[in-house]
Amino acid sequence: MRHNPSLRDGHHIRLIEGGQGYFESLVAAVDQAQSHVLLETYIFDVHGAAALVAEALERAALRGVRVCLVVDGVGTPKLSEAWSQRFARAGLDWRVYSPLGTLGLLMPNRWRRLHRKLCVVDGHTAFCGGINILDDWYDPHYGSLARPRLDFAVSAQGELVGHIQHSMLQLWWRLQGAMHVRERKIPQALRSFKTAGLPLSWKQALPLPDGQPLPSRAALLLRDNVLHRSQIERAYLKAIGLARQEVLIANAYFLPGRRLRKALVHAAARGVRVRLLLQGRYEYFMQYHAARPVYGALLAAGVEIYEYDASFLHAKVAVVDPDSDRSWATVGSSNLDPLSLLLAREANVVVADRLFAQKLHQRLSQVIATQSTPISSSWGQRQWQQRLRDRIAFGLMRLALFLTGHRY
Template identity: 60%
Template sequence: MVVTPARRAASATGHHIQLLQGAQEFFPALIADMDAALSDIQFETYIFDFTGAGADVARALMRAAQRGVRVHLAVDGVGTGPLPEPWRSRLKQAGVQVQVYSPLGPLGLLLPMRWRRLHRKLCVIDGCVLFCGGINVLDDFHDPNHGVLAAPRFDFAVRAVGSLVQQASEAMEQLWWRMRAVRDVRRRRLSLALADLRAASAARLAARRADSSSRGMRAALVLRDNVRNRTRIERAYLRAIAHARHEIIIANAYFVPGRKLRRALVLAARRGVRVQLLLQGRYEYFMQYHAARPVYGQLLAAGVEIHEYAPSFLHAKVAVIDAQSRRAWATVGSSNLDPLSLLLAREANVVVHDRAFAQDLRRRLRHAMAHEGRQLDPQSYARRSLRQRVLDRLAFGLARAALWLTGNRY
């Protein structure tokens, strides 16, 4: 019998986590497993863009649905919005079931409640293979706002096999039925909504059982939501940073850490840990670019190294700590270290305790810092122009005001 990718995953023992860099590594692995799917595909993403390689992923979903695989696709109402024609019709005709998370109403993002987005990027195939990371369905050389990119976007995902896959599947199933219940209530189909809520309740119970059975794993799925798991990802970072002994490397696209994270990084640097940050070096959005810079001064003064990625947009949300030791810790996921991710959005990270995996991620990050980044000089930062300082403070102040509107402290 020919062993397909999905069947290989089902027969694996323990956890196997494969690091994938960029859509050029991620999409082929994802499509291969989709083409081998036998029963169902659960897929969540913030952005689903059909340009270039993104269309290849859409076609893989359609092929699966056409051969009888149950395909659930959830996209975010801001990141993706209503699917464009003719793709919406093609997906529907193929049998792909699509739901939009929190569609924007007439007031759009003027309502703070609409700032809670589906930002996680998850795919579970046949209940035995998980893809998780920061990579949207978006061609590496295309940006919806900036057009063609000269170099690929810098980002990571993982392909995971093991008991954490069930936890991801149950969480995705629960969200799917909650979204259906909300839709049915809006259409006054109350009996269907009650049935959907009962299904979500059953999924939640199964997720708790899966979580309790995963203790002692060398890998774990860490989810963030606005109910029971508000601070899990931030606490995972804080614990790992507090236990660091030699080295911390963080690559993060939108880096506006709160007081606790800033303090943890400063304390680590002061006790002799080498702390290196690989951050966004190109202007993408006003708020994310300028709001990050007011926190640089405190970190640079403590001896933290800041490297800005230059060739293309940095979209990674990864970290590796003490990769050379037995206590190696690494994470790959969707969560930025900023208020939107840590206080408002649904996020998903995989945490891996494995030296070989951590060393692979460390090697890639150090190569990017050495060959594709530029280290920020503390003196140059202190001498930045008055205009730059004003824009930085304006963005930082607007971010704090927005948080106040949501009732959150950061």
């Protein structure tokens, strides 16, 4: 079924900042679950505060709630033996999306990862964003952090919860079918693949509690390698193209393709204030260095670039014209780089609600003012060693795209 990403009324969307707030909301929802919990995440690291989520899933499964967990084969190649046993005893079902196998990432088809972070509880409450099940103060590669990483998610009620559930169940049954094929259980595999293709009844939008803001207009945007190959990128291009006052983007791994770069340059040329909040802390060689060769052209066009250096930036959010009736905002898992926009499974929620857009805009502006470093027009005069590393990373990224057969 082709998903229609049109904005629709009748939603309650709440902005969540950081893992602590996300985990508290997620645990509260899971503890009230009566029927089912579906959870997808790139990283499931049961360390520190993230253990609270694992424990909530275990409690739900023990009381008879159907709990289905999907993790990515790169982000989470395996769970610890202790937690695998606990989940098995509780009756929790979990699957690894695209395990790497013997050759690992040497095979370009293994670069297509499950990067979205989604959860649906009982078909009426959903979560979507960029936050992994990973403690904010901990990084698997760098250990304890001095400050928590910056990231966002949303909780949602309304029609798009059904869209999210439909997408998650499709993936779940396809993974079930693939598992049965590996086990040579062909009849079961055929039933699973057939189930994945069936239309599902969608829940009606829930009435909002008294005193809540008026329902928001919202939609789910997906990126996959079948029906939704460019949905998220097109949404960004349209929003930037219609901008009249301001575009503010916070993105962890930023390497926009030609069309996105042109859209940002054209927006700045027609007088729109364009601000980018990007990663300032070194995390990965490719993502850190490959983005920097595009800074020069953007700065020359009048785009403002700020690097967040208080901790790791992991946000994938944007706001356009927050004080306008045409306000537009998005929160999700998709970076503006070729891995997200061409290869990975991603999910973003788009919200057309002035109060929501203003809240996100206010928070990002505060971060820019207090925790970020502006990049000046003298960027191109850095030491030649730095520029060389940037060019090497940029070239490697282009080579990787060539190997996948994509143009960007």
